[in-house]
Amino acid sequence: MSDPCFLTIAEASRRIRARTLSPVTLAEAFLGRIAALDGDLHSYIRVLGDEALAEARRAEAEIAAGGYRGPLHGIPLGIKDIYNTAGIPTTGHSALFRDHVPAEDATAVRRLRGAGAVILGKTATWEFAIGGPSFDLPWPPARNPWDTTLDPAGSSSGSGAAVAAGLCMGAMGTDTGGSIRSPSAWNGIAGLKPTYGLVSRRGVLPLSFTLDHAGPMAWTAEDCALMMDALAAHDPLDPGSAAPGPIDFAGALGGDLSGLRIGVVRHFFEADAPADAVVTDAVEAAVALYGRMGATVREVSLAPLETYYDLFTLIMGAESFSIHERWLKETPELYGATARQRIAAGAFVRGSDLVNALRLRARLVAQAAEVMETVDVLLMPTRHTPPEPLGAFDTITGHRFYTRPFNVLGLPALSVCSGFTGNGLPLSMQIVGRPFEDALVLKVGDAFEKATGYREIRPPLIPREAALPVA
Amino acid sequence: MTEPPFADRLAALGLHRFPEADRLGLERLAKDVEAAAARLRLPYGYEEEPSNVFRLLPAAPKGAGR
Numbered sequence: 362m363s364d365p366c367f368l369t370i371a372e373a374s375r376r377i378r379a380r381t382l383s384p385v386t387l388a389e390a391f392l393g394r395i396a397a398l399d400g401d402l403h404s405y406i407r408v409l410g411d412e413a414l415a416e417a418r419r420a421e422a423e424i425a426a427g428g429y430r431g432p433l434h435g436i437p438l439g440i441k442d443i444y445n446t447a448g449i450p451t452t453g454h455s456a457l458f459r460d461h462v463p464a465e466d467a468t469a470v471r472r473l474r475g476a477g478a479v480i481l482g483k484t485a486t487w488e489f490a491i492g493g494p495s496f497d498l499p500w501p502p503a504r505n506p507w508d509t510t511l512d513p514a515g516s517s518s519g520s521g522a523a524v525a526a527g528l529c530m531g532a533m534g535t536d537t538g539g540s541i542r543s544p545s546a547w548n549g550i551a552g553l554k555p556t557y558g559l560v561s562r563r564g565v566l567p568l569s570f571t572l573d574h575a576g577p578m579a580w581t582a583e584d585c586a587l588m589m590d591a592l593a594a595h596d597p598l599d600p601g602s603a604a605p606g607p608i609d610f611a612g613a614l615g616g617d618l619s620g621l622r623i624g625v626v627r628h629f630f631e632a633d634a635p636a637d638a639v640v641t642d643a644v645e646a647a648v649a650l651y652g653r654m655g656a657t658v659r660e661v662s663l664a665p666l667e668t669y670y671d672l673f674t675l676i677m678g679a680e681s682f683s684i685h686e687r688w689l690k691e692t693p694e695l696y697g698a699t700a701r702q703r704i705a706a707g708a709f710v711r712g713s714d715l716v717n718a719l720r721l722r723a724r725l726v727a728q729a730a731e732v733m734e735t736v737d738v739l740l741m742p743t744r745h746t747p748p749e750p751l752g753a754f755d756t757i758t759g760h761r762f763y764t765r766p767f768n769v770l771g772l773p774a775l776s777v778c779s780g781f782t783g784n785g786l787p788l789s790m791q792i793v794g795r796p797f798e799d800a801l802v803l804k805v806g807d808a809f810e811k812a813t814g815y816r817e818i819r820p821p822l823i824p825r826e827a828a829l830p831v832a
Numbered sequence: 833m834t835e836p837p838f839a840d841r842l843a844a845l846g847l848h849r850f851p852e853a854d855r856l857g858l859e860r861l862a863k864d865v866e867a868a869a870a871r872l873r874l875p876y877g878y879e880e881e882p883s884n885v886f887r888l889l890p891a892a893p894k895g896a897g898r
Binding site for chain 1: 845851853862874
């Protein structure tokens with residue numbers, strides 16, 4: 362592939378280290394592509410052209426002087442616009458925070474910069490990571506590069522669209538109920554919601570303290586692993602930060618899967634919230650492939666999907682309303698309608714009902730731990746359908762999908778592209794692991810990607826009617 | 833007992849400025865919240881504690897140079 366914008370982080374970093382690829386050339390290529398294509402895609406709400414070029418020049422000079430920092434040195438990334446960036450507006454895609462200019466970088470951004478990454482810009486999000494896709498905000502919603510009439514899903518919609526379209530090599534997302542994995546699914550990329558506490562949330566605009574996760578989105582699981590090597594660290598400034606000790610994410614990839622025990626949570630997508638047949642067929646094909654790789658597969662059960670949804674409704678509702686209460690009372694007109702309604706609904710959560718939800722959460726965590734003594738990873742689809750038209754999906758009362766349980770449980774969950782529909786739209790599956798076994802989850806996803814050809818297919822980035830012949 | 837009008841409930845919560853156009857949608861979501869809460873009013877053990885990430889750390893001894 363000759364266009365440097367379609368290299369993976371892994372390949373680009375090999376070339377940068379060998380000094381056959383210039384970080385400046387790379388940044389210029391991405392900025393040019395953003396200028397040419399993002400007018401239709403709206404994946405960025407702020408492009409940092411001059412700053413990115415200055416960072417790329419610095420990276421190039423350091424590498425030339427023998428100061429290569431590692432696989433992210435000189436790699437162009439996008440940052441969801443709910444991560445604080447020092448001196449650069451961080452809006453949450455909201456009029457309420459239009460003038461919010463943080464003094465410090467979020468810890469995750471600081472760690473990426475420390476690894477030498479080049480920040481191309483701030484990517485579009487649902488308002489405060491909950492209200493979207495919305496057309497009543499200061500910036501338009503991102504669109505899906507596989508077909509710009511389709512929804513890229515959210516809330517990390519700009520990050521997902523930008524990675525898929527070759528407008529950055531990787532991006533940061535956040536995930537409270539699926540906001541890394543859903544846009545990864547509908548944009549056909551890889552996205553990891555790490556174990557709760559593994560990546561710092563310090564400096565990320567909060568939505569729900571006990572459900573929020575920060576994590577990477579990239580074209581491949583391997584690239585997510587390279588980003589995790591830079592991101593995962595204890596942060597004493599994040600009250601939920603864990604200290605599991607050093608983990609070598611990229612180093613864990615490769616090797617065979619002999620003896621791996623996979624549990625398929627079939628009731629989620631066959632009974633609780635049935636998935637489209639094309640989605641289910643792709644998961645079954647993946648199960649068969651893993652079997653040929655030496656894994657054993659069995660069916661396992663968790664609590665019904667609806668129970669996780671109920672818990673999520675109460676916990677997210679109460680926590681998000683507690684964060685936004687003052688602004689919703691004083692300046693509700695500064696929110697878009699969707700965020701305003703979804704967050705205000707938390708005002709109706711009674712205290713004892715919230716405690717009930719937290720008591721049940723403890724039960725479900727214990728139940729999942731028992732299940733995961735019998736298998737190493739869980740497998741299921743990420744979304745129940747391929748991408749749907751932008752604006753058609755009701756995010757307030759819309760369908761059930763399979764991401765929220767793992768926010769409630771805090772377990773690591775990776776979405777990877779599991780194939781394509783007959784008309785070329787991406788499908789997805791989700792791989793879930795035990796706490797702090799994110800590296801195994803990435804290994805299982807990486808093995809699937811390398812055994813299939815799906816990572817060779819990029820979106821056409823033109824309207825579908827023009828891209829494909831009508832049958 | 834009859835439930836008070838939704839506008840009164842909003843006012844009691846301090847949300848009297850909430851836009852009229854969004855109130856039907858919010859009322860629908862409030863009902864979803866109440867239905868979810870009702871489904872989770874299960875029998876819980878007397879000592880059954882919520883998930884809890886609160887952890888105290890021992891104070892550093894005096895003179896430890898924090």
